[in-house]
Amino acid sequence: MSDTTRIAFERSGHIAIVRLNRPEKMNALDMQTFNEILQIQQEIASDPKIRAVVLTATGDNFCAGLDIQGVMTDPNAVETLLSQPEDYQLASAKALGNYVQQVVVGWQQLKVPVIAALNGYVFGGGLQIALGADFRIAHPESQLSVMEIRWGIIPDMGISVVAPSVIARDQLKLMAMTGDRVSGEKALQLGLVTETEDNPEEKARELANTLSLRNPQAVQGIKHLFNTDNLSPSESLALEEKLQRGILFSPNQIEAVQANLQKRDPEFK
Known part of the structure; x- marks a missing residue:
C-alpha cells in the first residue's frame, strides 16, 4: 500500500x-x-x-x-x-x-x-x-x-x-x-x-x-446474516438458507468437520 x-x-x-x-x-x-x-x-x-x-x-x-x-x-x-x-x-x-x-x-x-x-x-x-x-x-x-x-x-x-x-x-x-x-x-x-x-x-x-481459526466462510456468513437489516421474517429465513447452502460441503466446511473429529487444528484455505 x-x-x-x-x-x-x-x-x-x-x-x-x-x-x-x-x-x-x-x-x-x-x-x-x-x-x-x-x-x-x-x-x-x-x-x-x-x-x-x-x-x-x-x-x-x-x-x-x-x-x-x-x-x-x-x-x-x-x-x-x-x-x-x-x-x-x-x-x-x-x-x-x-x-x-x-x-x-x-x-x-x-x-x-x-x-x-x-x-x-x-x-x-x-x-x-x-x-x-x-x-x-x-x-x-x-x-x-x-x-x-x-x-x-x-x-x-x-x-x-x-x-x-x-x-x-x-x-x-x-x-x-x-x-x-x-x-x-x-x-x-x-x-x-x-x-x-x-x-x-x-x-x-x-x-x-x-x-481467524474458524471457517472463514462461516465467520463471514455470520457477519452478513446479522448485519443485514430491514428484512421481513421470510426474507431473513431465506437469507439463512442461502448462506448455509453456500457453505455446506465446501472444502473449508468439510475440513472443519474432519479437524473436529480428529481433534486437531483445522487448516483452512
Missing part, C-alpha cells in the same frame, strides 16, 4: 492490525486520517488472506474526535467531508454515504470481523468509528462520549446506522443530547461495548486469532 502517516497498518498472519497513529494529537481526526482510513479499508477488502481486523491506536487515547482546528476552519474540507468519496470501491460495495460516514460504515461493509480496542478518550468521531466495528473491547476506565453537541452539531458519521443495534435508543439520544462521558464499565452496562479488559488490545488480538 502507499505510505501512510496517520494510520499504521500491518499484517500478522491472517490478522490485520489498523492503528490510529497520531498520539501527539490524541489521535484526533483530520483530513489525512479520513483519507488513510478509506484507503486501508479498501486494501483489506481486496486481500482474501485477511480473516480478522484489530482496530486500535498508538498512545493513551483511542481518539479524541474531530480535529476542529484542522477541519472546521476550512470550508473546503467541510464540503469534502459531506460529499461522496471519489473513486471509492470497497470490493464489490460502493460508498454508502459521504466521506466521513464511509469511514465508519466501511468497517461494517468488510466481510471479515473487526474488533476495536479502546483506551483513554473515545470521543465523538472516534466513538462512531469504534461503533463501526463488530466488537468493542474497552479499558474499564476509558471515557466514551458522543461529543458533537458540545460543538453545536449532531453526530453525523453514520451513527444512526451503527449505534441503534448496540444501545437502546433512549440512552443513545441521552448521550448525544448531553455530550456526557461514560466510563468503559458504564458503557458495558449500556451495551455500548462488548466487554472490558485491562489490556484491550491484547484481548482484541486474542479474539481476532480465535476467529
